[in-house]
Amino acid sequence: MRFCDECGSMMHTEGNRWACRSCENEEPRDSRAEAAMTTQDGQQDDGTPDVADATQDTTExxxxxxxxxxxxxxxxxxxxxxxxxxxxxxxxxxxxxxxxxxxxx
The missing domain is CATH 2.20.25 (N-terminal domain of TfIIb)
Structure with a gap:
């Protein structure tokens, strides 16, 4: 996944270019950089994060x-x-x- 350097939106591949659908910025694709990107399959799932109950011990x-x-x-x-x-x-x-x-x- 790549994000636009101009506006920060997620970019999409269009042929041999990355294209931003928000601001129409385009950048060339780099196969070596793309090979280094982590896929969802390669990510580690640490489980559901602990969520603090902010209603407990509220004194203010x-x-x-x-x-x-x-x-x-x-x-x-x-x-x-x-x-x-x-x-x-x-x-x-x-x-x-x-x-x-x-x-x-």
Missing amino acids: TMQEPCPVEDCDSDRASYEMLPKPGGSYEVRLFTCVECGHKWRES
Whole structure:
């Protein structure tokens, strides 16, 4: 797999050239460099990574009214998580009274 030096998108092979479908950049193919690329079959599977439960031991709270109609709480714990594929984080709230979860809008 090769990525475009201009825009970072994945490039595709077209004959004897690598072509970027995003910015139309083209580069010549190099058979020696391609032979050194690791195929999916050659990659090691380390299994499923451990995922930490960010809702456990959360002690930081802030004043944030719960959106549930029957809940009068104005405190919520929160955590910052990276948005998949994005360059920013999203704040996730959990009501300290009813446990309702929502994200910052």
